[in-house]
Amino acid sequence: MNLFWAFVIGGLICVVGQLLIDLTKLTPARILVSFVVIGCILGGLGWYDRLVEFAGAGATVPLPGFGNVLARGVRRAVDERGLIGVVTGGFTAMAGGVTVAIVFGYLSALVSSPKAKE
Amino acid sequence: MNQTESNKQVYDAMVKEASPSSAIFMNSLRAFFVGGTICAIGEIIHSILTNVGLSRDDAGLVTGAVLIVTAILLTALGLYGKLGRFAGAGSIVPITGFANAIAAPAIEHKKEGLVIGLSAKMFVIAGPVIVYGTLASVIVGLIYYFVRS
Numbered sequence: 135m136n137l138f139w140a141f142v143i144g145g146l147i148c149v150v151g152q153l154l155i156d157l158t159k160l161t162p163a164r165i166l167v168s169f170v171v172i173g174c175i176l177g178g179l180g181w182y183d184r185l186v187e188f189a190g191a192g193a194t195v196p197l198p199g200f201g202n203v204l205a206r207g208v209r210r211a212v213d214e215r216g217l218i219g220v221v222t223g224g225f226t227a228m229a230g231g232v233t234v235a236i237v238f239g240y241l242s243a244l245v246s247s248p249k250a251k252e
Numbered sequence: 253m254n255q256t257e258s259n260k261q262v263y264d265a266m267v268k269e270a271s272p273s274s275a276i277f278m279n280s281l282r283a284f285f286v287g288g289t290i291c292a293i294g295e296i297i298h299s300i301l302t303n304v305g306l307s308r309d310d311a312g313l314v315t316g317a318v319l320i321v322t323a324i325l326l327t328a329l330g331l332y333g334k335l336g337r338f339a340g341a342g343s344i345v346p347i348t349g350f351a352n353a354i355a356a357p358a359i360e361h362k363k364e365g366l367v368i369g370l371s372a373k374m375f376v377i378a379g380p381v382i383v384y385g386t387l388a389s390v391i392v393g394l395i396y397y398f399v400r401s
Contacts (some may be wrong), residue, residue, distance in 0.1 A: 137295050144291025144346070145284035151341030152283035156276045162344045163377045166353065169345060170385045178392030191294035194312055195319065196287070196345045197381075203312075204385050208393035212400065220397055224389025231347070232382065234317045235324070235354045236374070242328040243358035243370050 136190065143185065143192035166197055173201025178209070203227050279340050286335065286342030294319055294346075316347055323348035327355040353377035 151169065154160045160168070176182040182202040185193040193199055207227020211219030294315050301311035326332040332352045336343045343349055354374050361373035375382070 137292055140295035141288040141292040144294075145288025145342075148283040148287025148342045148345045149280045151287075151345040152280045153276070155341055156279055162341075162349075163353075163380060165341070166344065166350065166377060167380050167384045170381050171388045174385060174388035174392055178396065189291075191298050191315065192288070192291045194298075194315075195291045195294040195347055197347065197350060200347060200350065200381075201385060201388065204389040205392045208389045209396050212393050212397050217397060220390055220393035223393055224386050227389075228382070228385065230313045231316045231320060232378075235320050235351050235378070238321050238324045239351070239354040239358050239374055240370070242324050242355050243362050243374075246328040246359055248360050248362060 139189045140192035140195075143189035144196055145192075147192075147196040147198065169197040170201040170204075173198025174205045175201070177202035177205025200228070200231070203231075282338060283340050283342035283345075286339035287345055288342075290319070290342070290346045290348055319346070319348050320351040323351035324355040327352045328359060332356070350378065350381065353381075 147169075151165050154165050154168075155162065173182060176185075176198065182193065182198065182205070186199070186202070194202070204224040204227050208220065208223030211223030211226060213219070215222065297318055298311050298315045301314055302308060306314065323332055326335070332343065332348070333356065336349075336352070343352070353376075357373040357376045358370050361369040363369060364373075
């Protein structure tokens with residue numbers, strides 16, 4: 135995949151976030167939530183995968199890519215298990231990333247002191 | 253924390269008054285370069301992993317995991333916060349920002365206990381992301397289920 139487009143598209147998605155912070159007073163938490171939901175909707179429509187084809191990690195690394203993973207996961211689960219997949223797909227798809235974040239977040243908090251943050 | 257936060261807001265307001273459009277332009281430029289660089293690093297990791305023989309899905313997952321672990325280590329060392337003050341959304345929007353949002357409050361609230369402090373605060377921002385992400389995935393799944401049949 136193309137490194138240049140990963141850089142440009144990934145950078146532009148972050149610029150959208152930055153403009154939302156500067157121009158609308160949306161808090162970072164709300165932006166994260168919105169980006170994941172938007173990514174999930176675009177993923178559900180099958181549009182986000184086209185951006186992934188084009189920009190690779192430029193589309194998968196920003197948080198809309200996380201939403202797209204949820205959408206892809208739920209669609210696959212519905213294909214395999216029907217209605218049950220509706221309630222298993224999203225969580226299954228995010229399991230790996232969230233588990234890594236929890237385990238390492240927990241361990242890092244155990245071994246580091248709040249002071250080290252400043 | 254609150255003190256520095258309000259100082260920051262006062263400072264931001266002063267900056268905005270002095271040079272509104274150029275400040276916004278510079279913020280966007282910094283977000284672009286830092287966010288783009290994080291994505292480019294992700295792309296490099298991803299292409300190494302697919303060259304080694306991982307499937308695209310697995311390579312995507314491992315790439316995310318590597319970025320998450322790196323961001324958490326940088327958070328513990330206090331470096332991700334510094335990056336954030338420079339890069340704004342450039343460090344918030346990538347998956348590394350999600351990892352930082354889990355680790356930073358966990359470290360900060362550790363002294364309030366391992367359950368109510370560290371573990372609960374871990375999800376101050378990640379929790380809403382997971383909640384709304386899950387809700388969105390259920391809606392997408394339901395629509396897909398009915399459209400498909």
